[in-house]
Amino acid sequence: MYTMKWVKHDLQHYVQEKEYIDTIIIPLLPFQLSNESNLEKDALQNELLSVFNRELEKELTGRVLLAPDYHYLASADKQVELERLDTWVNDIQTQPFPFVFFITSDAEWKKIEQKLGGNLLWLPFIATESMKPSEVQSAVRTQVKEVTGLIRSYWKG
Amino acid sequence: MSEDKQPVSRRQFLNYTLTGVGGFMAAGIMISPLRMAIDPVLQQGEGESDFTNVQLAEGDITNEPQRVDWEVEQVDGWYESTVSKTAWVYKDDNGDIVALSPICTHLGCVVSWEGSEDHPERFYCPCHDGLYYKDGVNVEGTPPTAPLPVYEHKIENGMLFLGKSQPRGEA
Numbered sequence: 413m414y415t416m417k418w419v420k421h422d423l424q425h426y427v428q429e430k431e432y433i434d435t436i437i438i439p440l441l442p443f444q445l446s447n448e449s450n451l452e453k454d455a456l457q458n459e460l461l462s463v464f465n466r467e468l469e470k471e472l473t474g475r476v477l478l479a480p481d482y483h484y485l486a487s488a489d490k491q492v493e494l495e496r497l498d499t500w501v502n503d504i505q506t507q508p509f510p511f512v513f514f515i516t517s518d519a520e521w522k523k524i525e526q527k528l529g530g531n532l533l534w535l536p537f538i539a540t541e542s543m544k545p546s547e548v549q550s551a552v553r554t555q556v557k558e559v560t561g562l563i564r565s566y567w568k569g
Numbered sequence: 570m571s572e573d574k575q576p577v578s579r580r581q582f583l584n585y586t587l588t589g590v591g592g593f594m595a596a597g598i599m600i601s602p603l604r605m606a607i608d609p610v611l612q613q614g615e616g617e618s619d620f621t622n623v624q625l626a627e628g629d630i631t632n633e634p635q636r637v638d639w640e641v642e643q644v645d646g647w648y649e650s651t652v653s654k655t656a657w658v659y660k661d662d663n664g665d666i667v668a669l670s671p672i673c674t675h676l677g678c679v680v681s682w683e684g685s686e687d688h689p690e691r692f693y694c695p696c697h698d699g700l701y702y703k704d705g706v707n708v709e710g711t712p713p714t715a716p717l718p719v720y721e722h723k724i725e726n727g728m729l730f731l732g733k734s735q736p737r738g739e740a
Contacts, residue, residue, distance in 0.1 A: 416677075432676055432697060432712075467653070474676025475696035549653070553638065564695050 416473045418480050426477060435472070435563070436509045438479040438500065438530070439465050440516035444486035454486065457517045460537040460552065465515060467556045472563065479504070490520055494527055501529035511566060531566065533559060620723060620730040625658065627727050630666055634659040634682040634692075634703070639731070656720050656731055657682055657692070661704070668720035669705045670734040675712040692717065705737075 416422050416433065426433055441458050445451065462481075469478040482500065484493050501512060512530030514521065517537055525532045535555065543551070577585075623639040634657040643652045656668045657680075671679045673694040680701065684693035691708065692701035700708035705717035721732035 429676055470653075471679045472696060474673060474678040474694070549638075549640075560695065 417478045435476045435511035437513045439481045441481050441483050442486035442518045443483050464552050471560050620732045623731050625729045627724050668722045670718040673699050674715040675699050
């Protein structure tokens with residue numbers, strides 16, 4: 413099974429095939445326990461984004477490296493997070509990664525999109541608890557297809 | 570209390586109990602290594618049930634490759650997970666069912682039938698423009714160096730079952 417994540421086995425592969433892997437995807441995941449009325453909703457968004465990332469990474473394994481999740485406090489000052497995120501991007505850029513994508517369902521990043529050191533893919537997931545796992549799967553798959561197309565359009569330049 | 574009514578002496582009674590308890594303990598210790606030793610024998614039958622019903626009726630398979638997605642439980646050591654799988658299924662010119670793995674033999678992206686408008690009648694890999702003919706053989710001069718793997722398949726009660734994918738040699 414091919415994957416390209418930040419794990420030992422995949423990175424051996426990465427080092428060998430570096431010339432082909434020019435795209436990195438960094439998931440931005442907010443976390444909080446203080447706002448109880450939003451807990452379930454926030455956690456569900458996180459879960460869906462993780463499922464989505466797994467599927468997306470599988471489609472594009474040969475050219476895309478999936479970075480570890482970037483977690484931050486939902487209430488944190490985005491300016492501070494922006495600086496910390498820049499240190500991630502600077503570190504990543506020591507390798508040739510011409511294409512840097514951030515994936516999130518947190519709308520706050522959308523407002524400061526231009527300041528990010530990469531392209532932001534903002535995905536609001538529409539799913540409710542009443543959805544069956546198979547329905548969620550197919551919804552996610554449709555979205556993966558759309559985003560794959562979008563990433564490919566960046567590759568074409 | 571006469572000797573006839575109590576034929577078991579204190580010494581005998583203790584001997585019996587200790588032997589009994591000791592036996593249970595020994596059995597308890599032995600059972601795990603024994604189970605492990607014969608485990609492969611017990612598991613052999615499961616190799617047969619590797620086929621999964623992918624919810625596609627035989628009648629719905631056409632000459633045009635279509636994508637089917639399904640899920641399997643995968644046990645990797647102690648870690649159990651659900652893995653989603655994909656195949657491109659069609660009937661070839663002889664009417665035989667072909668189920669191709671979509672995993673590009675170059676670096677593992679997922680290929681699509683006619684995934685690029687520039688390349689009709691080909692499987693296309695979006696990552697590095699790899700191409701395959703309809704039978705899954707890689708097109709010379711594109712990055713992949715081997716044909717797409719083929720899934721084992723069978724038809725039961727009119728439904729398509731897919732098993733493991735088998736890699737094929739270089740073209």
